[in-house]
Amino acid sequence: MVKQYSVLNQEQGVLEVVERQLSDLNLSPIRVPIDVERLGSHPMFAPVPWGYDHKYNLVSVLNPGASGKSLVFNGHLDVVPATPFEMWTQRANEPWRDSEWLYGRGSGDMQSGVAAMIYAVQAVREAGAEIRSPLTIQTVVEEECTGNGALACVERGYDGDFVLIPEPFGPTIYSGQLGVMWFKVLCQGTPVHVQDTSAGEDAIERLLLLIPALKDLEAELNEHHRVPPYDQMEHPFNLNVGKISGGDWASSVPAHAEFEARLSFPPGMTASQFMQMVSDRIESEPYTATSCHAVFAKQRPVVRFEGFRSEGHLIDV
């Protein structure tokens, strides 16, 4: 699995490995597509600019219809990019061992977990014990960016009373989760020759003015929106400007710039409420205009919500 470098939209290799493994273990894998026709209107669906024709989740159902509480094993097959590769001491998708540890992108988060949950079933069988309760194995795509893979499984009814997710967190009962939102912020500029930079409008400079506006929102969340148990944590809501790009030439005033960011939000706040808060900071005059009215007078920046649109939740355990 680690050898298959399963970043976004390159999941085919790892899906083939897992499908073959499930088949070899007589676990009858079912391909569960991410069907945008069905899921597109689901309130938890995360809109994305790519398509879903060529990827799917793999599900294996044991003892359907049996009595007793039902259990789901859920793990994801996708990994986040391992770039820049030159910061690795070895090849990122060539697994290696160092005494007890397996290295290589995805071995920690969470392909070891996926292997463990599948082989746990096999181990029980080989030990001669019988699994009688309903048990569903879900191996999903896009845990790292949308959650649309797991959503598709649940929406098709591959659900249960309990779920065990062998993410590398140690043995923990998860009773809550923050909301997570991804978004892009885009600015245009007016490109001119660098000889007279003041004649143009610098898209990178304009874009960078908006990071403080989002830092303000992050601070506001941490000051005024801490529902328990997050009131006990020092800084539960984190903004990450994870990717930036802008301009195309050192000697041209940049005409376009954008960043991609992730910001978490409290349980109880809906995704649409939070999207409005983000949009207000970026697109609405009362916020960004306070410090930089003139800069954005002619053309406002734009926010595009793509990827995670996951609301938080709290369960009373």
Added chain:
Amino acid sequence: MVKQYSVLNQEQGVLEVVERQLSDLNLSPIRVPIDVERLGSHPMFAPVPWGYDHKYNLVSVLNPGASGKSLVFNGHLDVVPATPFEMWTQRANEPWRDSEWLYGRGSGDMQSGVAAMIYAVQAVREAGAEIRSPLTIQTVVEEECTGNGALACVERGYDGDFVLIPEPFGPTIYSGQLGVMWFKVLCQGTPVHVQDTSAGEDAIERLLLLIPALKDLEAELNEHHRVPPYDQMEHPFNLNVGKISGGDWASSVPAHAEFEARLSFPPGMTASQFMQMVSDRIESEPYTATSCHAVFAKQRPVVRFEGFRSEGHLIDV
């Protein structure tokens, strides 16, 4: 020529068009390579991360060895990127006319000029007049990023007493020029999961701290380094952060970020003196450390000088 979108390292199409034109007009084009073996040690050579095996300049020499002052017509064939294309109302490399004006990337800067200087020779001939003095036509690559094309021509002896450059500046006698320097600034970070951003070091945030350091240098140049005639101009030295990129994933603390910038400097200051000034601002503790010592304590940012390394000059006319 405009149809050939001749951005950096895609100059082949326009070179073929111009070579054919020069041949058709009996102007016997000579290919002048950019020979790094010869030019690499030239003090004016601009080091670059790409190679020169597949591009060249085109030169045509009339009346070599004739008596009289010699004239050079010089024009460049390369264009700066026209991206983002969606800001164009028509296709950037599909020329179109609007009454008296020709549009399309390169038609202004400066392929009309190149066409005009070549056809000026032809027009004089067709008028029945004879050109008797030495005249060299130089059409060069990489005017927009290094100057290595024109340097190669001069180093091979394709030089003259006067030069006419039909850039779109109107009829002007150029008696001076600012120095121009390109450089990249690179920062690494420590990538971590966004759940605990404070555990990592954000390469984008680190990088952005360095733009004010360069703005300081720009201000210092404009305050304290204005030799005449630049003392008469409002803001002769301009910094342009023209390109930025960093990070690879909205939910990962960015591990790498860099920008490409251009900054001009006064005649009389050598390229190496100026490079030292830029390096000091970015890499040396006394400058960047004043405001952000802790951030750069473990790992300094790096400056890489690629592209323009052109000193300024002043000629007494």
